[in-house]
Amino acid sequence: MLTWLHRNFVLRPFEGMVKGRNTFRYWGELERTQWLSRTELEYRQLESLRRLLSHSYQNCPYYRCEWDRLGLKPNTVHTLADFHDWPILTKEAIRINRAQMRSSVPGQQMIAKATGGSSGAPLQFDLNLESHERRVAATYRGYNWAGAGPGTKQFFLWGAALGDRTWKQYAKDRLYDWLNRRITINSFEFSRAKVPEFNNRLNRFRPDVIVAYTNPLYAFAQSLEELKQIPYSPRSIVVGAEKIYPFQRELIERVFRAPIFETYGAREFMIIGGECDRHAGLHLTTENLIVEVVDDQGHPTPDGEEGNVVITDLTNYGMPFVRYINGDRAVAGFTECPCGRGLPLLRKVVGRQLDMIDTPDGRRVPGEFFPHLLKDFPAVERFQVVQESNSRVEIRLVLRPGWDDTSRIRLDAELRKVLGSTIAIDVTPVASIPLTAAGKLRVVVRTSGSASELTPSANRTK
Structure with missing residues (x-):
C-alpha cells in the first residue's frame, strides 16, 4: 500500500506536474506493448526506424553526408533485414563528429551526457528530452519486473557522484533519494572494514529491493558470509553495470536469501534488457531500441556465435545513434520467453568484466x-x-x-x-x-x- 501511495501521490505528481515530464505515461505504454506479439513489435520497430532514418538524413549533417557518400537512402529500407547493410557507427566517429550528428531542428531541448568509458575511452553525447523520458520509463518497466518499480524502498550499492559536493548538490541528492524512497551507499568506498557499517545500514533501512553493481555486491556477500553476519533479506536484488556469473549469483542469493534479476544497460541508452521472473534471459527494450549482434564486418552473427553488440536508438532525435557499436560482446540468437511477453530475449551477454x-x-x-x-x-x-x-x-x-x-x-x-x-x-x-x-x-x-x-x-x- 505504501509503495502504491508513494508512487501515485508523490512520484507521479512530481514527474508530471512539477517537472512537466511524461515519464509515467510512457511507462504505462510500455507496460501494454510488452504483451504484443513479436511480429507486431517488429513491425513497430520498422516504422520507428524508417522515421528515425528520415529525420537523421534531413536534419543531421553527419548522416546525410555519410549516407550520400555510400549511396544510401532512408526510403530504401523496407524490412529490418535491409538495415543490416548500413554502416556501423563507432565511438571515434562520434568524438570527431558530435556537432554534425546533432539535429538541426530549431528549439529542440537537449541534455548533454558522458559515458563512463568502461571501454577505456570516455564519450560525450547528447539526447533530446523525450528520449530521456522514454529511457527512464523503460528502466521503470525493467525494474518493475524485479518488484523494484517506482515507489518501492530501495537500497543502492552504487557509484556515487564524485568531486566536492556543494550543500545545494548534497541537498538535491538527499531530496532525490527521498523522492525515490532509497538510500545510496557508495560502492567505491567498499572495504572489508566497512562491511559491518554497510550491513547495519541495510538492516536498519529494511528495503524492498537491493540495487547494486555486481562486483561490490559479490564482495559484500563474501565478507558477510565469512564474518557470519546475517543481512536483511529483501524481496529481490537487481544487479547491473557488469556481467554476473553463475557462481556469483549462487553466493549472493544464498547470503541475502533473495532472487537476483540481472539487467543490461549502457549510459548511452540506459536499460537495454532485463530479466523477468522466469529468469530465462534478458528481455530487450524493443520499443526503444534495435539490438543486433554482428561480426567484425557488421553482418549478423549466426545463432550461437559470439559477436559485437550494435544498437540503434529509435527515440533519440536530438543526436541519433544509428547502428552504434558499443564495445560489448554477446552471443547471437533472440529467443522467446515462457512468460508470454513479445519482447525477445538476448541469449547471452558476454559484456566487459572490470577487475577490482x-x-x-x-x-x-x-x-x-x-x-x-x-x-x-x-x-x-x-x-x-x-x-x-x-x-x-x-x-x-x-x-x-x-x-x-x-x-x-x-x-x-x-x-x-x-x-x-x-x-x-x-x-x-x-x-x-x-x-x-x-x-x-x-x-x-x-x-x-x-x-x-x-x-x-x-x-x-x-
Missing part, C-alpha cells in the same frame, strides 16, 4: 570507479588502470590538449579519496595503450593475483 583494485588498508575498489571518475576529464582520450601489487597502482592516460597541472591535481585528489593514502598511485601519460589479441582494450588490469579475480575457484567460499 585492492589496497594495503583493505579496500576493494570496483573497476567501475575509474570510468565513473575519468568521464569528467575531457582531456583524457583513453585510459588503463594496472595493478601489479597491492601496494601500487598505475593510471595510464592518453591525453588530448587541455590537460594541465590543475587537472592532474584534481585527479590525484579524487583518486586519494577512494584509494586512500596507503597505496602508491602513478599517473603516467602514454602515447598509446595496446589492445588485446581480440582487439579489445582492457580498462582495469590486475597481474598480482587476488581474491577479486573472477574465477569460480578463486572466489567460492569454502
Whole structure:
C-alpha cells in the first residue's frame, strides 16, 4: 500500500506536474506493448526506424553526408533485414563528429551526457528530452519486473557522484533519494572494514529491493558470509553495470536469501534488457531500441556465435545513434520467453568484466570507479588502470590538449579519496595503450593475483 501511495501521490505528481515530464505515461505504454506479439513489435520497430532514418538524413549533417557518400537512402529500407547493410557507427566517429550528428531542428531541448568509458575511452553525447523520458520509463518497466518499480524502498550499492559536493548538490541528492524512497551507499568506498557499517545500514533501512553493481555486491556477500553476519533479506536484488556469473549469483542469493534479476544497460541508452521472473534471459527494450549482434564486418552473427553488440536508438532525435557499436560482446540468437511477453530475449551477454583494485588498508575498489571518475576529464582520450601489487597502482592516460597541472591535481585528489593514502598511485601519460589479441582494450588490469579475480575457484567460499 505504501509503495502504491508513494508512487501515485508523490512520484507521479512530481514527474508530471512539477517537472512537466511524461515519464509515467510512457511507462504505462510500455507496460501494454510488452504483451504484443513479436511480429507486431517488429513491425513497430520498422516504422520507428524508417522515421528515425528520415529525420537523421534531413536534419543531421553527419548522416546525410555519410549516407550520400555510400549511396544510401532512408526510403530504401523496407524490412529490418535491409538495415543490416548500413554502416556501423563507432565511438571515434562520434568524438570527431558530435556537432554534425546533432539535429538541426530549431528549439529542440537537449541534455548533454558522458559515458563512463568502461571501454577505456570516455564519450560525450547528447539526447533530446523525450528520449530521456522514454529511457527512464523503460528502466521503470525493467525494474518493475524485479518488484523494484517506482515507489518501492530501495537500497543502492552504487557509484556515487564524485568531486566536492556543494550543500545545494548534497541537498538535491538527499531530496532525490527521498523522492525515490532509497538510500545510496557508495560502492567505491567498499572495504572489508566497512562491511559491518554497510550491513547495519541495510538492516536498519529494511528495503524492498537491493540495487547494486555486481562486483561490490559479490564482495559484500563474501565478507558477510565469512564474518557470519546475517543481512536483511529483501524481496529481490537487481544487479547491473557488469556481467554476473553463475557462481556469483549462487553466493549472493544464498547470503541475502533473495532472487537476483540481472539487467543490461549502457549510459548511452540506459536499460537495454532485463530479466523477468522466469529468469530465462534478458528481455530487450524493443520499443526503444534495435539490438543486433554482428561480426567484425557488421553482418549478423549466426545463432550461437559470439559477436559485437550494435544498437540503434529509435527515440533519440536530438543526436541519433544509428547502428552504434558499443564495445560489448554477446552471443547471437533472440529467443522467446515462457512468460508470454513479445519482447525477445538476448541469449547471452558476454559484456566487459572490470577487475577490482585492492589496497594495503583493505579496500576493494570496483573497476567501475575509474570510468565513473575519468568521464569528467575531457582531456583524457583513453585510459588503463594496472595493478601489479597491492601496494601500487598505475593510471595510464592518453591525453588530448587541455590537460594541465590543475587537472592532474584534481585527479590525484579524487583518486586519494577512494584509494586512500596507503597505496602508491602513478599517473603516467602514454602515447598509446595496446589492445588485446581480440582487439579489445582492457580498462582495469590486475597481474598480482587476488581474491577479486573472477574465477569460480578463486572466489567460492569454502
